[in-house]
Amino acid sequence: MSGQQAFLDAALAHLGPRGITCDADLVEPWLTDWRGRFQGRARAMASPANTQELSALVRLCAQHAIPIVPQGGNSGMAGGATPDQSGEAVLLSLRRMNTIADVDVEGRQVTCGAGVILEVLHEAAAAEGLRFPLTLGGKGSATVGGLISTNAGGTQVLRHGSMRSLVLGLEAVLADGQVFSTLTPLKKDNRGFDLKQLLIGSEGTLGIVTAATLKLVPAGADRLVIWAGLPTVQAARALLLHCEDVAGEALEGFEVLPQASLEAVLDHMPTARPPLAGIHPWHALIEVVADSTHADRLRDTCETMLEDAFRKELLDDAVIAANEAQADAFWLIRDTIAPAERERGPAVQHDISVPVARMPDFIDMAIRELGAAWPGTEVVAFGHLGDGNIHLHVIAPGGAERTRWQETEGKRISRHVHDLVTDWDGSISAEHGIGQLKRDELARLGDPVALHLMRQIKSALDPSGILNPGKLV
Amino acid sequence: MSGQQAFLDAALAHLGPRGITCDADLVEPWLTDWRGRFQGRARAMASPANTQELSALVRLCAQHAIPIVPQGGNSGMAGGATPDQSGEAVLLSLRRMNTIADVDVEGRQVTCGAGVILEVLHEAAAAEGLRFPLTLGGKGSATVGGLISTNAGGTQVLRHGSMRSLVLGLEAVLADGQVFSTLTPLKKDNRGFDLKQLLIGSEGTLGIVTAATLKLVPAGADRLVIWAGLPTVQAARALLLHCEDVAGEALEGFEVLPQASLEAVLDHMPTARPPLAGIHPWHALIEVVADSTHADRLRDTCETMLEDAFRKELLDDAVIAANEAQADAFWLIRDTIAPAERERGPAVQHDISVPVARMPDFIDMAIRELGAAWPGTEVVAFGHLGDGNIHLHVIAPGGAERTRWQETEGKRISRHVHDLVTDWDGSISAEHGIGQLKRDELARLGDPVALHLMRQIKSALDPSGILNPGKLV
Numbered sequence: 001m002s003g004q005q006a007f008l009d010a011a012l013a014h015l016g017p018r019g020i021t022c023d024a025d026l027v028e029p030w031l032t033d034w035r036g037r038f039q040g041r042a043r044a045m046a047s048p049a050n051t052q053e054l055s056a057l058v059r060l061c062a063q064h065a066i067p068i069v070p071q072g073g074n075s076g077m078a079g080g081a082t083p084d085q086s087g088e089a090v091l092l093s094l095r096r097m098n099t100i101a102d103v104d105v106e107g108r109q110v111t112c113g114a115g116v117i118l119e120v121l122h123e124a125a126a127a128e129g130l131r132f133p134l135t136l137g138g139k140g141s142a143t144v145g146g147l148i149s150t151n152a153g154g155t156q157v158l159r160h161g162s163m164r165s166l167v168l169g170l171e172a173v174l175a176d177g178q179v180f181s182t183l184t185p186l187k188k189d190n191r192g193f194d195l196k197q198l199l200i201g202s203e204g205t206l207g208i209v210t211a212a213t214l215k216l217v218p219a220g221a222d223r224l225v226i227w228a229g230l231p232t233v234q235a236a237r238a239l240l241l242h243c244e245d246v247a248g249e250a251l252e253g254f255e256v257l258p259q260a261s262l263e264a265v266l267d268h269m270p271t272a273r274p275p276l277a278g279i280h281p282w283h284a285l286i287e288v289v290a291d292s293t294h295a296d297r298l299r300d301t302c303e304t305m306l307e308d309a310f311r312k313e314l315l316d317d318a319v320i321a322a323n324e325a326q327a328d329a330f331w332l333i334r335d336t337i338a339p340a341e342r343e344r345g346p347a348v349q350h351d352i353s354v355p356v357a358r359m360p361d362f363i364d365m366a367i368r369e370l371g372a373a374w375p376g377t378e379v380v381a382f383g384h385l386g387d388g389n390i391h392l393h394v395i396a397p398g399g400a401e402r403t404r405w406q407e408t409e410g411k412r413i414s415r416h417v418h419d420l421v422t423d424w425d426g427s428i429s430a431e432h433g434i435g436q437l438k439r440d441e442l443a444r445l446g447d448p449v450a451l452h453l454m455r456q457i458k459s460a461l462d463p464s465g466i467l468n469p470g471k472l473v
Numbered sequence: 474m475s476g477q478q479a480f481l482d483a484a485l486a487h488l489g490p491r492g493i494t495c496d497a498d499l500v501e502p503w504l505t506d507w508r509g510r511f512q513g514r515a516r517a518m519a520s521p522a523n524t525q526e527l528s529a530l531v532r533l534c535a536q537h538a539i540p541i542v543p544q545g546g547n548s549g550m551a552g553g554a555t556p557d558q559s560g561e562a563v564l565l566s567l568r569r570m571n572t573i574a575d576v577d578v579e580g581r582q583v584t585c586g587a588g589v590i591l592e593v594l595h596e597a598a599a600a601e602g603l604r605f606p607l608t609l610g611g612k613g614s615a616t617v618g619g620l621i622s623t624n625a626g627g628t629q630v631l632r633h634g635s636m637r638s639l640v641l642g643l644e645a646v647l648a649d650g651q652v653f654s655t656l657t658p659l660k661k662d663n664r665g666f667d668l669k670q671l672l673i674g675s676e677g678t679l680g681i682v683t684a685a686t687l688k689l690v691p692a693g694a695d696r697l698v699i700w701a702g703l704p705t706v707q708a709a710r711a712l713l714l715h716c717e718d719v720a721g722e723a724l725e726g727f728e729v730l731p732q733a734s735l736e737a738v739l740d741h742m743p744t745a746r747p748p749l750a751g752i753h754p755w756h757a758l759i760e761v762v763a764d765s766t767h768a769d770r771l772r773d774t775c776e777t778m779l780e781d782a783f784r785k786e787l788l789d790d791a792v793i794a795a796n797e798a799q800a801d802a803f804w805l806i807r808d809t810i811a812p813a814e815r816e817r818g819p820a821v822q823h824d825i826s827v828p829v830a831r832m833p834d835f836i837d838m839a840i841r842e843l844g845a846a847w848p849g850t851e852v853v854a855f856g857h858l859g860d861g862n863i864h865l866h867v868i869a870p871g872g873a874e875r876t877r878w879q880e881t882e883g884k885r886i887s888r889h890v891h892d893l894v895t896d897w898d899g900s901i902s903a904e905h906g907i908g909q910l911k912r913d914e915l916a917r918l919g920d921p922v923a924l925h926l927m928r929q930i931k932s933a934l935d936p937s938g939i940l941n942p943g944k945l946v
Contacts, residue, residue: 106714107830151663162661180922186826188635188862189900190624190674191907191915192927192945197670201663218721241579248691248764249722291721353661357580389661427662434665442664449653453934454665460933461926472665 040083059177072146078435114145151201153431169213229280268340354426356388513556532650545619551908587618624674626904642686702753741813827899829861
């Protein structure tokens with residue numbers, strides 16, 4: 001009997017027929033990342049129903065030295081959930097582990113399996129008058145396990161932090177099949193190293209997240225969504241500081257986009273309307289949320305905040321969404337930037353951060369420098385200005401052939417962007433992770449001391465290297 | 474030339490005469506922890522002036538296989554900064570590394586050396602209209618480096634989290650002398666494992682914290698301090714939930730103490746006055762802080778909150794401090810519990826947490842069970858109910874001889890308390906750390922999977938075991 005057959009038989013015994021398959025029709029769709037950049041092969045796809053089954057599978061893989069590539073909703077941005085071309089790996093789907101326990105309303109927390117989809121989690125929290133304060137474009141497919149493994153961000157990080165801030169407890173299967181668990185979270189616990197935070201954001205290379213206890217917050221009595229037109233990106237930063245001063249903790253989101261991105265969305269989505277009458281070089285989308293204590297004063301606060309900002313010449317024009325429908329329409333413009341841009345031709349995308357205060361100058365510099373070095377390209381920067389994190393997209397000149405341009409000019413541009421970011425003390429991956437997309441760039445540009453530490457930890461916790469090989473470190 | 478002399482000569486060359494000493498008069502005071510529980514010996518005390526000097530010292534120690542015991546203000550609670558009796562170690566004082574860089578007012582952050590004393594940091598932030606929102610009894614001696622290495626807590630964790638939440642960036646010298654640094658913090662950075670969080674709370678066993686960039690918050694326009702008398706500790710928990718609902722983020726502190734602790738303070742400090750007229754089984758000390766937006770409504774909010782609580786029978790009586798002096802007097806009662814109790818005779822102290830919702834029942838159970846098993850003792854529980862963290866002190870029967878009682882009955886009681894806490898899914902160290910005090914108990918009661926992970930990480934990052942040996946793992 002071949003090694004493969006012995007492995008499959010043993011896996012079948014542990015996981016049952018629903019838990020392991022080699023059927024190409026079932027496996028194939030999960031072997032390519034959703035952006036179509038990475039394609040891999042796998043000896044089988046495992047879909048354990050619970051942590052015990054997964055633990056047995058990992059022991060089996062350890063015994064046979066078979067690599068494991070964990071996957072949630074397959075909506076990652078860095079190819080972190082796609083196996084390599086060797087066909088050695090087991091593709092591990094966590095999607096069956098999608099139980100949500102009862103929401104603990106008093107404790108404002110919920111425990112759920114790694115396979116729970118973000119949107120389902122949102123609904124479960126909302127049903128109890130609470131919310132899970134992290135959202136992003138892929139919420140219909142992204143899973144809790146994937147969000148934790150990549151320390152996902154999104155549009156509410158300004159107020160609530162990234163996934164790292166929202167995980168109260170964690171369960172994970174380690175490289176030897178042992179189960180690490182802190183699913184009964186303690187608010188304070190100083191019994192040694194913070195293993196939970198070490199596992200969060202480790203992209204499945206140190207352990208496989210199987211479940212988590214997550215923080216919920218009150219649903220928020222009311223929100224106001226503001227669209228502002230601005231003369232410069234420096235004004236956007238000044239406006240952000242002004243809003244933080246006035247609204248304090250109530251400020252939940254502060255996104256920026258240039259006029260070009262707004263126009264791309266308007267072209268792409270005929271039902272969309274420009275929020276403001278005039279043309280403005282930059283736009284800010286601002287969300288302010290009030291709890292029950294302050295809901296009655298929310299509109300007054302926002303109106304005063306905007307009047308003061310106008311007087312200080314921090315903005316040229318602004319409008320508060322008249323109702324929830326309009327608020328949603330404003331956010332839809334923001335969420336449509338990426339698909340709208342895809343229509344405009346080949347592009348390379350960069351998810352970068354620099355120290356918050358330096359971001360406006362970085363954006364100006366990058367647009368200027370990249371435009372000069374690659375004439376005909378268009379440089380667009382949009383996103384989470386409040387977190388010092390923007391998505392910097394460089395769109396190819398008209399007529400460029402997608403794959404060829406991306407593989408030649410595109411790669412050179414990306415290297416240059418990463419060099420610039422590193423010069424400015426920034427990060428080449430602010431929220432999307434490293435995966436296989438940026439692994440070489442991290443090795444090239446990362447702090448050697450940090451890289452050495454990471455490799456030491458990886459070797460210590462996964463000496464045979466079976467957990468998501470070829471990713472991150 | 475002896476190995477010791479060769480080491481001292483080389484250290485002198487790197488650190489200069491102020492940087493290394495064997496003078497017993499200078500070294501002796503730092504060889505005993507402030508509570509007098511642990512006493513050690515050291516071959517020398519090193520006091521590097523900066524990170525470069527420390528890096529050179531660590532390389533030298535690595536070369537000579539000399540253990541290093543880092544120490545800040547020597548105000549730790551678990552003997553983590555006291556060397557063992559062998560006299561092999563170098564005692565490393567970080568106290569000379571006490572530079573505070575300019576406060577970044579716009580970015581609300583400050584970078585400072587490991588040796589900066591907490592109270593000095595408070596003053597530096599206050600001078601710029603900001604505050605560092607972590608405080609504790611030892612603020613006059615505790616240093617930033619020690620607070621980070623032990624992930625210190627205190628009375629503002631409810632709102633602002635422990636030290637872990639307040640460190641934006643970190644610099645540390647590793648076991649081989651290399652310097653890890655993220656002192657230019659990025660709000661978002663997903664380039665791999667969270668090495669910063671791994672170092673925080675690792676008690677100097679993985680690296681020596683040399684500097685940090687810390688988060689500051691607005692100074693707060695106004696605060697109100699409330700003293701409430703309560704029938705039961707269950708009522709205290711219900712009152713806490715009520716205050717969280719009404720005051721939301723404005724609730725910064727919620728401490729509880731029993732009548733016995735209040736009486737001990739009143740006996741100990743003749744100038745203190747009881748905040749309320751009557752006698753109440755339990756007391757709560759509540760602090761509510763408003764930013765500039767809501768300062769005008771703070772008193773109204775608090776009065777309504779207390780009236781509703783009274784109507785719901787969550788409290789028997791309550792008073793809002795009339796002015797800052799009275800507010801300080803209320804807090805002084807809280808801060809005097811520990812010294813006041815020391816006067817009442819020998820005791821064993823336990824810094825424990827259980828899941829927040831279970832704490833009231835845990836307290837009742839522990840008082841009942843310990844009282845029955847050790848007649849004549851008095852069990853006192855006070856502290857951070859809002860964090861699920863209390864200090865559970867068991868005071869010896871009258872006439873017990875201190876050292877003997879602590880070493881015999883006291884140790885048995887502590888083991889029993891730790892067993893109870895573990896049964897209730899709690900932590901034997903909520904905020905004080907493990908050090909040498911609780912190392913054996915952690916080995917006895919800790920999750921074997923977590924302990925194994927910690928030992929793997931320790932071996933990987935400090936293979937020769939020179940960093941703070943005998944502590945934590």
